[in-house]
Amino acid sequence: MPVPAHPAAWPVGARLARCCVGASALAASLIVMGAAQAQVLRCTDPATGKVTYTDGSCSSGAAAREVEPRKTPEQIRQEREQAAEALERKQERLQTEAEQQRRDDAREARERRAQPRRDAAPDPSQSASCRNARRQLQEVTDTLGRGMVDEAVRLDAAQRQADQACLTPAQYLDAERARANRPAYATPYPAAPGYAQPYYAPPVVVVPPRPAPSRPTEITQCNVFRCYDRQGNIHPR
Structure with a gap:
């Protein structure tokens, strides 16, 4: 070395x-x-004036001083x-x-070991963009049930925006997989005569029979806002 x-x-x-x-x-x-x-003796040569030091004796004729x-x-x-x-x-x-x-x-x-890692990724759920996305999602949720035909589309867009702003990349990937496996909110019908765009049929109110007791719901995954069960149903956290 x-x-x-x-x-x-x-x-x-x-x-x-x-x-x-x-x-x-x-x-x-x-x-x-x-x-x-x-x-130690200091020896001075009388002819040249040269000074030398010795621990012995000075030469003959030199002036010696202790x-x-x-x-x-x-x-x-x-x-x-x-x-x-x-x-x-x-x-x-x-x-x-x-x-x-x-x-x-x-x-x-x-x-140094006690200090938090400087390169640690920040928590996206605490960011300003996440707070804004949550507020927009809440505003869209508050308008549901008013008979607007694009409710499902607006809700899905607001939820995706909130997921992108508040989840980590791995969490967002899990949310996308769960979103792809669940049933669509509504199915568009073909365009009516005289209209270029398809329209959404009004909802039909059906009184369902009394449900039989079922087993407890099995939750498969959760994110910041909601959870999904094995059948693809959504449950609030």
């Missing part, structure tokens, strides 16, 4: 390991330097202890930061 070039793009564990290794190297170098620089006095074994031990303590504190701080980062990442992941 390729490793990103910039350390900021590294995983938290890799950044922690890198920082810890760097801190360890720094502490070790400080300890070594403390031992190596037990005494920059860092020789440290006692106790001072060296204290410096090593201080460097080790500094390294331990830095490692603890890095571990604390890494743990906090892991908690933050886990919290953000939970929040």
Whole structure:
């Protein structure tokens, strides 16, 4: 797996390991330097004025000045202890930061899972077009029973418009299948003499016999407005 070039793009564990290794190297170098620089002399060449530093002795004729006095074994031990303590504190701080980062990442992941899906389809039954279609359907329903010959056509058109506006594509397909299987509202008769268009015969009132008790109606499917039984009959919800 390729490793990103910039350390900021590294995983938290890799950044922690890198920082810890760097801190360890720094502490070790400080300890070594403390031992190596037990005494530092500043040497000045009287002829050229060139200045050099050494932990040994200056060359013959050079002016020597002590920059860092020789440290006692106790001072060296204290410096090593201080460097080790500094390294331990830095490692603890890095571990604390890494743990906090892991908690933050886990919290953000939970929040993302809890948010609703942005690409979820809206509910068509709550749309403005659905409310308008329902209102138009109610207006057509209120005019039924007044003897107008196009009642069935207007009612079917208003119902289709409401289905298209308020149902999902799958629900609308089910409604169309049920509509195709049910009997037509009315059957047009041939045109009467002198008329170019067919006409609808007036309804004949027939008093039906008392129906015999029947089994409970078996509902096969429902949509927002009504239900259909196995015989194709319509029932309000």
